[in-house]
Amino acid sequence: MNRRNDPNPFEEEEQEVNPFSNGSAAPGSKSRIPQMVANTLGFGQKHDATVDIPLDSMNDPKKKEKELANWEADLKRRERDIKRREDAVTSAGVPVNDKNWPPFFPIIHHDIANEIPAHSQRMQYLAFASWLGIVLCLTFNIIAVIVCWIKGGGVKIFFLAVIYALLGCPLSYVLWYRPLYNAMRTDSALKFGWFFLFYMLHIGFCIFAAIAPPIVFHGKSLTGILAAIDVFSDHVLVGIFYLVGFGLFCLESLLSLSVLQRVYMHFRGNK
Secondary structure, three states, rough: OOOOOOOOOOOOOOOOOOOOOOOOOOOOOOOHHHHHHHHHHHOOOOOOOOOOHOOOOOHOOOHHHHHHHHHHHHHHHHHHHHHHHHHHHHHOOOEEEEEEEOOOOOOOOOHHHHOOOHHHHHHHHHHHHHHHHHHHHHHHHHHHHHHHHHHHHHOOHHHHHHHHHHHHHHEEEEEEEEHHHHHHHHHHHHHHHHHHHHHHHHHHHHHHHHHHOOOOOHHOOOHHHHHHHHHHHHHHHHHHHHHHHHHHHHHHHHHHHHHHHHHHHHHHHOO
């Protein structure tokens, strides 16, 4: 048998295919049309730009759930970091001036038990009682003056009494009680000096109000002894209110002198 025309099974089969022919490629032959189209359009080349569109991740509920979980974990981490910093500040002894007094309507920061040394807490409580005392005196002074106004004392003394209270209560806290509180907490000589200066003015005002001479201030706008004697002859009820006010200013003056002496001894002992 003549085998010269038999095809070699190890020889690469190569057939030319006309891309413009209407016939289909013979079975088993390699078509070059896809390769030509790829070469023409540039698909799969080295410098071609690729665009990744993760179609499977669009509108994926699992991915959204993962993002929410990551966001929640980051939020918790930040909360822990803030809590750690607050604990570090507290342990370092740096005071956090949050408003906590009075309890029903906090307007100031006041924590003697935790911020004032134990050996000075009694003295600080006395100073706090002194500040509450001047608040009480000025408040009762308004009540007594209102009674006097109703009995024909005039509206001028009422407005003066209100001005004393509106100025005296906050200024006494800012000018001498708060400096003493900070001085006890930080042992600052400058704050002690500030306290001594304005606290002596406070004592002078209390003594003046207890006497209530008809100079500088309108005599009946303060419930002192002279004003009490003046109104007692006209209206007994008004005189009783003024005598009570006189007693309050006297007690406040004595308490303030005691506080001044104690603070001065404390300051001299720390020098």
